[in-house]
Amino acid sequence: MKIAPSVLTADFTNLKNEIDSISDADLIHIDIMDGNFVPNISFGPAITKQISKVSNKNLDVHLMVLDPLNWIDEFSLENVEYITVHFESNNFLEALTKIRKNGKKVGLTIKPETSVSLISKYLKDVDLVLIMSVKPGFGGQKFIPESLNKVKELVDLREKNNYKYVIEIDGGINGETAPLVKKAGVDIAVVGSYLFNKKERNKEMEKLRWKSLFFQI
Ligand SMILES: O=C(CO)[C@H](O)[C@H](O)COP(=O)(O)O
Ligand SMILES: [Co+2]
Incomplete structure (x- = not known):
């Protein structure tokens, strides 16, 4: 993971x-x-550009905005790998097309109250599906356990239909929830407050990976 x-x-x-x-x-x-x-x-393209300047990592942009179409060009920076838009936002389909046209990997995400069945017909065309495991808007919230069922649903759909997306989860990931999401089949776990509240972040990421493996055995 x-x-x-x-x-x-x-x-x-x-x-x-x-x-x-x-x-x-x-x-x-x-x-x-x-x-x-x-x-x-939170912040916008200017700060994102600063981050991309001081980091050699690829960026994974999660757009929690009403009109993603207006913002995709601004965030199509060189080291941006994924741009993810919400199914619940305006013109999300056009936004997905624009992300692809800009040469970026296409991500689609749903809020905790939205079911996977509502996005099933778009799954063949996306590179990443992000399951929100908290209400979008704030860091530091508690993980919503029902999110694990959505991850399992996405794993099954991918297997059955030979889809290619990776599964990402976002919100409330910590030492306890990381092994659970890994076991459910998550490929990428977003970790915010849990990591930044620690001093030795690289070590902590290593622990999260190790714990996840341990629980998989
Ligand atoms: O999209 C988000 C909130 O809308 C954040 O990515 C998420 O909440 C990460 O923070 P934490 O790990 O503290 O929950
Ligand atoms: Co996020």
Whole structure:
């Protein structure tokens, strides 16, 4: 299971050191919130560009915005690997097409109250499916256990139909929930507050990976 730290709870007055402290990350997760789609505002393209400058990692952009189509060009930076939009946002299908046209990997995500069956017809065309395991908008919330069933559903659908997407989970991942999501079949776990509240983040990511393996045996 890959680990994608979310910099949402990083210390932005110390950004370069915060990014350096997660040098073993597989990807860096970028949470973009517009204060409309979710009741919070995070940061935008300018800060994302700064992050991409001080990091040699690929970025995984999670757009929690009402109109993703307006933002995809701004976030199609060189080291952005995935751009993920919400099924619940405006014109999400056009947004997926635009991400593909810009040469980026295409991600689709659903809120905790949205079922996998609603996105089943789009699964053949996406590179990543993100299951939100908290209500989008804030870091530091508690993991919603029902998310594990959605992950299992996606694993089954992928196997049955020979789909190619990776499964990502976002929200409330810690030492206890990491083994559970790994066991359910998650490929990439986003970890925010749990990681940034620790001092030795690379070591902590290693522990999360190790624990996950241990529980898989
Ligand atoms: O998309 C998000 C919130 O909307 C964040 O990526 C997520 O909450 C990560 O933070 P934490 O690990 O603290 O839950
Ligand atoms: Co996120």
